[in-house]
Amino acid sequence: MKRLSEEPKVQFRNVRQLLGLATAMEETAAQRYQGLAARMVKLNEREIAGTFSTLVEEQRDHVEEIAGRSRQLTGAQPPTPADPRGLPSEIARSWDEAEASALLTPYRALGIAVDNEMLAFAYYSYVAAQSDDTAVRATAEWLAGKALDHAATLRDERRRAYRRQGAAGARGEMPMLDASSLPEFVRQSRQLESRAAACHRRIASRLAVLGEDAASKTIAEVAERERANGSEAANGTVEAGRAELAQAARPLPLLRAALAEAERLHQTYLNLADRTRDEQVLAAAQRAADRTLQSLAAIAARLQAFG
Structure with a gap:
């Protein structure tokens, strides 16, 4: 289970504020994945670029899902957060790792996506546990559940990528640990x-x-x-x-x-x-x-x- 290294900096006063930050997290992820896809195209890594392009589309679906929830609960689109520092720093760090990576593969790209969803799950779970506002707590629990669902879907994709790479002998000589104790x-x-x-x-x-x-x-x-x-x-x-x-x-x-x-x-x-x-x-x-x-x-x- 991925854990946050520090407590979230933002205390959410209402549902709109929480959904605004959730939208910012998804849109930022889409932008970073898009940048990584473009970089992979330049390096002629077409398969990896395709994986990141697919992740961009999935992030946009997540944005629309959150927007629909916002319209349902508040009658309006989620706002743009005034304080982007509320975004979990661990997610930005994983993207920075990817951009510097010497071993990017579709499996690794999907691994980054899984990790980010689990960090989002940890983030929203923390917000739900700490909030005194019933609506904020329920919305944070909904967001945490969605992040967990997304992570499960991405894990399935990652397993398929692992099998493809293993069959092709393309794991980059990755050593394996098989420790049961x-x-x-x-x-x-x-x-x-x-x-x-x-x-x-x-x-x-x-x-x-x-x-x-x-x-x-x-x-x-x-x-x-x-x-x-x-x-x-x-x-x-x-x-x-x-x-x-x-x-x-x-x-x-x-x-x-x-x-x-x-x-x-x-x-x-x-x-x-x-x-x-x-x-x-x-x-x-x-x-x-x-x-x-x-x-x-x-x-x-x-x-x-x-x-």
């Missing part, structure tokens, strides 16, 4: 962290040779975090294909490779959290995903600095 999660996680650390150390060393000291430091810090969570026995293990990065002559391919490695680790934990039924494994996978998100953000920021 916390000790098993710890063992497998340490191996994955160590492999990632070895890869990132190689990249950091090559960046240093190229004179990219700031970028080298960022990747070295990522490698150190991974090493601290890894297994000493597995340290130094890295696939031969990634070892070829030691000969790269430019910083951008190195940073993209570093980002892709961090994403593999991050997404592996998210995938396990999505599948496991063990509460201890779920909590550990979520903590690991939060930790690796720090690495993702640091590498993405360094990559964007290169323009």
Whole structure:
């Protein structure tokens, strides 16, 4: 279950205000998905662009659904919120991740959409629990239910995308965790962290040779975090294909490779959290995903600095 990292900043005085912010959330999502679709077209990633275009249409359907609810309850269209800071920051962060992503696939795109719906569910559930206004509470519960329904539909689409990508061998060499207990999660996680650390150390060393000291430091810090969570026995293990990065002559391919490695680790934990039924494994996978998100953000920021 996706959780909010901070309490919503807006206290809703009435139903119109709540529906106005809900409309803004859906319209903002449509705009971001549209931008990502356009970016994928430029990169000739037609299938991913098509996935995002479909999400744009679904968001527009959500906007119209909320508008209909507003007309039913208040006799008017929902207003434009005066304070956009009420939007959950976690959703904006997931879009920023997508825009910097080195591993975008239809499965990953749909994963972002699922996560956003679950964050919306958490947001509206919080509003419903905290509101003293009966109408606001009922409307927030309706919005939370809709977000949960949308997430279930998107999960079905994501499963189909996963099967298509798996059949085509197009999962980007994503490692799989199959931990049924916390000790098993710890063992497998340490191996994955160590492999990632070895890869990132190689990249950091090559960046240093190229004179990219700031970028080298960022990747070295990522490698150190991974090493601290890894297994000493597995340290130094890295696939031969990634070892070829030691000969790269430019910083951008190195940073993209570093980002892709961090994403593999991050997404592996998210995938396990999505599948496991063990509460201890779920909590550990979520903590690991939060930790690796720090690495993702640091590498993405360094990559964007290169323009």
